[in-house]
Amino acid sequence: MKKKIMVLTVAGALASAAAAQNQYDALRFLGNDVNGTARFVGMGGAMSSLGADLSTIGTNPAGIGLYRSNDVALSFGFNANKSHSDFNGSVMDESRNRASFDQVGFVWSTKIGNKTDLRFLNFAFNYHKRVNFNRQFASKGGLNGNSLTWQMADMIDGAEDGNGGLFYQSEDDFYGSNGLLNADNPYMDRKYVGTPYLGAMGARTGLVDVKGDEDGNITDIYGWNGIDGEYYSRETGSVNEYDFNVSFNVRDRFYFGATLGVYDIDYLRYSSYGENLEGNSNFTLNNTYKTEGTGIDLKVGTIIRPFEYSPFRFGLAIHTPILYNMSDRYTSVLVTNLALENSTVSYTENLRDYLSGGQYVWDYRLITPWRFNVSVGTIVGGIMALDAEYEFENYSATKLQNAEGVELNGQSAIKETLKGVHSFRVGMETKVSSAFSVRAGYHFRSTPITSDAFKNIPVTDNTRTDAEYLNLKSRQAVSVGLGYRGRLVYADVAYKYDFYKGDFYAFDGGLDQSGNLLLSPTKVNNERHQLLFTIGVHF
Known part of the structure; x- marks a missing residue:
């Protein structure tokens, strides 16, 4: 094994071994x-100034104020998700197709009068799948000597002893009867509070080793050289609103609305990362990560027709931060097969054997930023409706807190790497006839995170063992649709093509002495094809 020169990209001290979510968890x-x-x-999705559609309840609540009759609708469809990755010329494609129940809601419209200032008072409820x-x-691809084991080694090298000093200074701290390799449970023992779980797992399975001088002082902490690596993940769940x-x-002429939003999060990710190492050795790291949460916010909005006899109107809406109470559960297993001298040694480190209930449980709060929406729209010739809108959220203002409201370590990474997002x-x-309409739309969302962001596990989330991260780029979607309007029943169909790119890293490879990334990014293209149907009744 040869030591690789690495430079830590961020210097920081752990106040504790707190479980603390990072900017990628927030961004999700x-x-x-x-x-x-x-x-x-x-x-x-451009209807915030036009209104009179159930989905505007979540963009500009005043849109429900344009209803003059009752309405009930439900929507369902199919999603085809595809990903294309290119890592140093090695290409992989994955797809996942699923049916989806996307929306159900109603409007109860109450007419107050024709000559009163207040003409209609409307009440509505709507469910929709906010995120799928x-x-x-x-x-997969060649690593050119880089390896996750070097990130594990850096974690051991930088582990603190609780007093601000380095923990692993003598070989006895590593190999001794009370050292890391022989500890009964280094993941829950306060003695190892400054040792990241991923580093400890690597050390206890032979992926991290140390060298010492004749006095037993550690002079080097090192990993293995990687030949190639392969990563796989499967995500399920949704955010429901x-x-x-x-x-x-x-x-x-003047429409006002307020929407109370209640949110439900159910997210599950399984991931597996394996490497072939020098000398016919290898390892596989499997992670399971689950998040559940509930949230609440308030949205207020208005639509104004400034000219009495003109269909032109503009809309304004403000969304308060969503206050989420979150709960994460995660666990990991690391299996290694190491060719040492004339034999192969195998190790298995399963966190289920050490953690209460078999998984790490962490409760915290996520507070999203304020959202602002401005829109303009009009109707041309009585047959064409047009809408354009702009939305802004400052993602760097997102807050991560523990259950008591104390700011988490990952907050600094959010401020430094997340950006203001423009949509x-x-x-x-x-209308092509009295009953049929055609539709088209386009959506653009700017890049939410800086291109040089990375997941700094020792500083942000000491208990986490999923080292992978994705730096997203801008996102776009184009859509078309058809609609039928009968006297009572209506039906709509839409097709949407959603696409975005990103740079994926299976782990943080660090920088060389010239400041260049040791691990090149995997270039990712993601796309989603959605076919959506709505059936409704207005009366």
Whole structure:
């Protein structure tokens, strides 16, 4: 084994071995898919100034105020998710196809009067799938000597002793009867509070080793040289949104609304990463990570027609932060097969054997940023509806707190690497007859995270063993749709093509002496094809 020169990308001291989520965990639950009714999706989600669609309850609540009759609708469809990865010329493709129940809701419209200032008072409820996590991903390729084992070695090298000093200074700290390799449970023992779980697992399975001088002082902590690596993940679950609305129509020109949003998170990821090492050795690291949560927010909005006899209108909406109470559960198993001298030695380190209940449980709070929406729209010739809107969220203002409201270590990474996100949506609907309409839309969302961001496990989430991370780039979606409107029944269909790119890293390879990344990124192309149907009744 040869030691590789590495430079730590961030210097920082652990105040404790706290479980603390990172910027990638926060980013997963920020933003939303363009999803809801087929009419809404067919117009690219651009309906915030036009209103009169159930899905506007979650973008501009005043949109419900344009209803003049009752409405009931439900939506369902199919999603085909595809990922394409290219790691140093090695290409892999994965796909996952699933049916989906996407929306159900109703509007109860109450007419107050024709000549009163208040014309209609409306109440509404709508459920929709805010984020769909169902997808698979795979990547593999040559490592040119780089390896996850060197990240594990850096974790051991930087582990603290609780007093601000380095913990592993003598070989006895590593090999001794009370050392890391012989500890009964280094994951729950306070003595090892500064040792990251991933580093400890690597050391206890032979992937991290030390060298010492004649006095027993450690002079080197090192890993193995990697030949090639392969990663696979499968994600399931969703963020579900339940919206309760009240809205007003004032003189058919001013519309106001408020929506109370309730959120439910159910997310599960299984991942497996393996490497072939020098000398016919290898290892496989399997991680299971689950998040559950509930949240609440308030959305308020208005739509105004500034000119009495003109269909032109503009909309404004403000969404308060979503206050999430979250619970994470995760565990890991590491299996190694090491060719040492004339024999092969195998090790298995399973965190289920050490953690209460077989998994690490961590409760915390996630507070999303404020969201602001501005929209304009009009109707041309009585047959064409147009809407354009802009939305902004400052992702760097996201907050991570423990259950008592104390800021987590990952907060600094959020401020430094997450960005203000700009979203643009445009949509069009044109009547081709009294009963049928065609629709089209486009959605753009800017890059949410800096390109040089990375997952710093020792500083942000000491108990985590999933080293992989993805730096997302901008996201786009194009959509088309058809609609039928009868006297009572209506039906809509929409197709949406959603696509975005990113740079994936199976682990943090660090930098060389020139400041260049030792591990090149896996170039990722993700796309989703969605076919959506809505059936409704207005009366």
